[in-house]
Amino acid sequence: MSRTKVLAALLGILAAFAMASPATASTSLVRTIYYDTTRAAELADEVDQAAQIWNAGVTSVKLVKGTGGVSITTAQSGSAPGTASCVGCTRGQIYFYRAQITSSGAAPLRVVVHELGHVLSLNHPSDIGNCAKVMAGGRCQNAQPSAAELAAVQRFWTGRVAAPTVGLVA
Numbered sequence: 001m002s003r004t005k006v007l008a009a010l011l012g013i014l015a016a017f018a019m020a021s022p023a024t025a026s027t028s029l030v031r032t033i034y035y036d037t038t039r040a041a042e043l044a045d046e047v048d049q050a051a052q053i054w055n056a057g058v059t060s061v062k063l064v065k066g067t068g069g070v071s072i073t074t075a076q077s078g079s080a081p082g083t084a085s086c087v088g089c090t091r092g093q094i095y096f097y098r099a100q101i102t103s104s105g106a107a108p109l110r111v112v113v114h115e116l117g118h119v120l121s122l123n124h125p126s127d128i129g130n131c132a133k134v135m136a137g138g139r140c141q142n143a144q145p146s147a148a149e150l151a152a153v154q155r156f157w158t159g160r161v162a163a164p165t166v167g168l169v170a
């Protein structure tokens with residue numbers, strides 16, 4: 001390859017990078033919610049699994065393990081299997097309560113997916129107890145959000161700065 005051709009090839013590569021940068025800019029619109037499992041105790045693995053479940057189903061927001069976002073604490077007993085301090089927010093607190101998770105009859109992973117669902121913007125549906133929806137509670141094992149739940153999260157975080165609703169939910 002002549003020196004000119006090498007130069008042309010290099011310029012081609014640089015041009016490709018330059019053209020790629022607008023795409024990089026648009027990916028930065030993906031909202032990142034950091035979650036901290038330092039105090040999640042034995043539920044830390046379920047939190048990671050739940051984050052993967054949501055991340056696999058939406059592209060407008062991403063749950064990433066780290067500090068400065070949503071802190072997650074597991075404690076012995078409280079008012080519900082879990083609580084979240086806000087709906088549709090990038091900073092807040094989630095609490096899980098062992099005794100209430102056990103008595104709820106729901107799979108722990110479902111409870112964790114549910115509370116992360118609140119942070120991701122979802123409220124409870126009218127058909128409480130519908131196991132097909134992770135936001136519906138119930139004595140259910142299913143931890144996979146429904147297509148409609150995923151679509152609602154996707155819409156909420158797409159292309160805008162969300163206005164969070166602050167207030168404790170269970």
Ligand SMILES: [Zn+2]
Nearest residue numbers: 114124169170
């Ligand atoms: Zn709830």
